[in-house]
Amino acid sequence: MENSSNSDENYDVGYQPSPCSTDPNDQSTMSGDSFVYCRTYSSTSVFSEPVDDHHSCCSEASPSCSSHWSTRRSGGLVPQKQALLTRLVTKQCKNSNADDHQKLDDLESLDLELEMMKERFAKLLLGEDMSGSGKGVCTAITISNSITNLYATVFGQNLRLEPLNPEKKALWKREMDCLLSVCDYIVEFTPKSHNLRNGAAVEIMESRQRSDIYINLPALRKLDAMLIEILDSFQDTEFWYAEQGSISANSTRMGSFRRVVQRNDEKWWVPVPCVPSSGLTEKARKHLRHKRECANQIHKAAMSINNSVLSEMEIPDSYMASLPKSGRASIGDPIYRYMYTTEKFSPEYLLDCLNIASEHEALELADRVEASMYTWRRKACMIHSKSSWNMVKDLMSDIDRSDKNHILAERAESLLFSLKQRYPELSQTSLDTCKIQYNRDVGQAILESYSRVLEGLAFNIVAWIEDVFFVDSTTRNQD
Template sequence: MEDLSNSDGNYDLGYQPSPSFVDQNDQSIPETPGYSTLSGESFVYGRTCSETSAFSDPIDDHSCCSEASTSHWPPTRSMAQNQAVLSRLGTKQQGNEDEKQLDYLESLELELEMMKDRFAKLLLGEDMSGTGKGVCTAVTISNAITNLYATVFGQNLRLEPLNPEKKALWKREMDCLLSVCDYIVEFTSKSQNLSNGTALEVMKSRPRSDIYVNLPALRKLDAMLIEILDSFEDREFWYAEDGSVSSNSSRTGSFRRVVKRNDEKWWVPVPCVPPCGLSEKASKHLRHKRDCANQIHKAAMAINSGVLAEMEIPDSYVASLPKSGRASIGESIYRFMLGTEKFCPDYLLDCLSVASEHEALELADSVEASMYTWRRKACIKHSKPSWGMVKELMSDVDLSDKNHILAERAESLLFALKQRYPELSQTSLDTCKIQHNRDVGQATLESYSRVLEGLAFNIVAWIEDVFFVDRAVTTQE
């Protein structure tokens, strides 16, 4: 009894009694297993009052001493048993490492197959017959970036984070397509002093100036757009498809029956907001992201316009120019452009009342064709054989010449038209430049800026749709 009381005192102090102190005839207390089960994913060392350690020794009736041990540590198992447990643990950890290694090898194999596909298309010029009738490398890269954008963002018509797989696909393949710009360089002279004091001029390579300036900016804009989409993981609005708002019982009814709007793009999902409208915090977040996307859109559009302006005008477009710019834009626009002393393009656009995007694109094509017709007439007295000299000749043209004035006003009208209709498709000249371009660096910058410009414009439009719904619901309430 004295020994048993001593063991009870030790148990109160945190000592776990050996199973030998438990009466074997008493079946109310279950036997403790000799070792704990180890998880295959992680090893957790857990100990409670009813369990022994995984490394403790099983104890029988003859192994107990007459007095309770004063040590708080249970007896340890033999070295051979410990080695067996550690061997089983090491086997499971080795299995996990093997699975990770297999996953890594599979990802490398997928990237290798992707690079083979890209390399083959670049060499063949998208001509799978191999007869050499494919397009040039610049057009191939431009088409590849455009098709990749359609694959990743073509079905993403909502303000929500991009699918992780598509995000990884976009980053991986864009890195591959943009890597060609790392090898487009220009050489500049640099002074170098030798150890004996002799000064030498050596040629040093660096990225071409247009790539050096624009490519890092486009990468930054790309990351900012992905960040904007990721910020809408937790949102107060949701989307209804095919007239159904949600399976949630608190969101009953269809937004299409509540608010009527002219849905020209019927395939775009309809945003829905709570009955009381968006909270002030959600509205502020939407306004901030809309402003950011709008600035990104302007920056991408400026880069795209600059790259297109630097591309050479194809001879096929020059041959198709009208002989008279007056006949191209029409009598009424011609009289307005020439008859006023101070030309206001925005006022002219208000008077024209362009009703659709198709009409705006036709007007842009005619104004652009007239602009180059008048520029050619203004420079015709120099009689230079190459159309590429027009930019240099414009500095020598008399500023009071009528053709020069009309060309400058046509350019301002075209700029105002593109600013008023930012979703306007590419003009005939832009399309012709892209198709006949042979500069790989310009093709990469143009296509990259064009797809980012489209994504930024879509984000702004989606946010405007949410605000439209919020205003309609608030007004109805």
């Protein structure tokens, strides 16, 4: 009875005698007063970490102690723990299923990308000739077409100032990284001094990225990132776009032939920007002006790189063979007389007198001036027996500067430069198209096509911003 009363007293204060200490068969030296401390849920501090009673008891006591403790607890706790364990197992199963589905989606996406890479690699090797008969185009043209087509796929439907779709942005980055990776293997050998262990200095050849790619490709990548950043900056804007509609006014930019507001003609599909009835705020206009200036500078940089790459491309023999015999017949008598008789030639004054009314007229004039320029250069070099155009370029410095053909060629070059500066949105001339068509240099093809698409995107951004400014000014004038 005394033992029973002692046991009840120990239970009341939260202690339980250890079954191990009360076992009569136990031969250990542990005394009968030893016990295991078990904390109930009611005595757990709200500031402490929750402890699993079953786990804590089992970690310190024998299995018999664990079963003894479970029977002494209140009857409602065991079903609660079973329900908790059931929910935990169910949640783990759901998480496991979700992880499996995610892994399957990732594998499917990876397989899809792999198939796309296989397709592009096959087209690159076949030269876009799916028959496999070897009649495809060269690698340079294939890569150039791939960059142009990728630009049309990603940005072709993007006709407004808004962030690029995340999927298209990822597609653009992934595909361009793949196409531009070719440049990592276009190298040139340069001499380098190397010191041997005995102190002797020897000259060795090391490979590095070709100089034109080393200079221009990082710049183009930077311009690319800046253009994407400009589009991303138009997240929350005060203006929006209407899919259909028009503004009853016609306007053209000075020196540009792009129609800004009329949507009922050839540009009916272009969305029309809309602004609030009170117009844009000063903060919004300041943001637009800043982004327009940035895009304009990017356009100039991309155009400069493109012109530099095109100037380094070889002129095809087919173009030289198609040149007219007389530069005067190509350029026309009025322009020829002014270029030949004037002592101080002014290309800007000549362009003002021509009154060019359309982009088609400007492009036609550029083709005729360029053809006349190379005709006069060829005549100036006819005294030399070397006919290759690369040799002609090297011999230009030896020509008499007072030669008539040389003077006309220089003036034609300055006129062509002023024409392109006045109308920067001009399409490529016949010579540029011919160079791209017959180019075999893969590095030049990548630089030319990459700079060309960035130039087009920058020009479009500037034009879209000017559309918004025009609508804003029209709305303010109506008020």
